[in-house]
Amino acid sequence: MPRPDRLFRLLQALRQLPAPVTAARLAEETGVSVRSIYRDIDSLRAAGAEIGGERGFGYCLVEDGTLPPQMFSRIEIEALVLGMAEVRQSGDPALAQAAASVLAKVAATLPQARQQQVVHAVSQVYRPETRYPDMPCLPAIREACWREEALVIAYRDKDDRPSQRTIWPLAVVYLEQKLMVLAWCCLRADFRMFRPDRIASTSPEGSSFRPQRVGLLRRYIASMSAA
Template identity: 75%
Template sequence: MARPDRLLRLLQALRMLPAPVTAARLAQETGVSVRSIYRDIDSLRAAGAEIGGERGFGYCLVEDGTLPPQMFSRIEVEALALGLAEVRHIGDPALAAAAASVLAKVSATLPQVRQQQVLNAVSQVYRGEQAFAALPDMQVIREACWREEALKISYTDSQGQQTEREIWPLAIVYLDRSLMLLSWCCLRQAFRMFRADRVSATTATGASFRPQRVGLLRTYIAEMQAAKRD
């Protein structure tokens, strides 16, 4: 494999694989030796790619400024337009505005032929109604997830009983017709999926759970995988 092609393949592996990704895993993905991976990482860094990590730990792509617009294929343009159109229909005003902004920014960087393909994408989304109701507390919830900080919430369960909870919000999950908040419930000391439309009030506490977040997500994923096998 020619070296430029190998470097592009290495960049794509860094984009796609869960970080941090080890040199051994990168070597397997690109079909070269671990020693070559170390040299290629140094070359990419010298060319301007911001790659975090080090030998013996793993690597991650911190900021990818090496992807030229013309590398988007026609089908990738279709996927981009379709995905962002879907986001605009989910009912979250902030995300809808962000999706429109992203599409405009990306389109502006594309060659003219690709800009036309964005405007005339054959993959379209048409919905008679929004997938989810607009919820006033979504921005507070989203920011708590970003900052990895605990929330106090008022929650009404399926029996109509209201409780006050302190939770560690881990992820916002979009199901077919329900918007869920995957959390660690401090009251129950267990994972819980809270329906976002049943959260009547949220208060940011400022208390960080950052050291526990990655471990909790790994545990949750392991529990889900074990449940599928049973």
């Protein structure tokens, strides 16, 4: 692993894990040796990160020099914590992990009193059941949305009839009880909503729909407004 990537992962671990974090726990989290952790801690300190603690006791990130200071009101902190908790509860595993990472990064830039408000926020989300099942195809769909690239999907409709479609994925839409992919279906030459849990496989088609994406989204929004 390149050294900058290793140092970034170490910072992320210090942001997210309960302090103080032992070198052994940091080594387990980042996939390096304990000796490497000691060297990397020294490197981060030399670069300006204020890391408290010592060998044999554990470490904590006192002040994160890699991020600018942030200031939020108490209600803004509640909104942030609630929003990230909702994503952790409702998102797929990758999105849930990203939400935890975002909250940890923001908390690391706050003064200590505000950090305590993040930890002890009164706004919470609890769902006894997972709202959306894990869907293996979702990372590929999200990547295709970001890259604005066409996908070939193997799909089964509500009657379990199989088909192969080439789609231009425009957005991942989180509804109350189900997840949908808004796309332009090249087979039907129209907008379609596809359920990711019915997508058996995906593969890149090899072409980009970047010039059309904004126009298609405007058309879809206009059609929804007129309905």
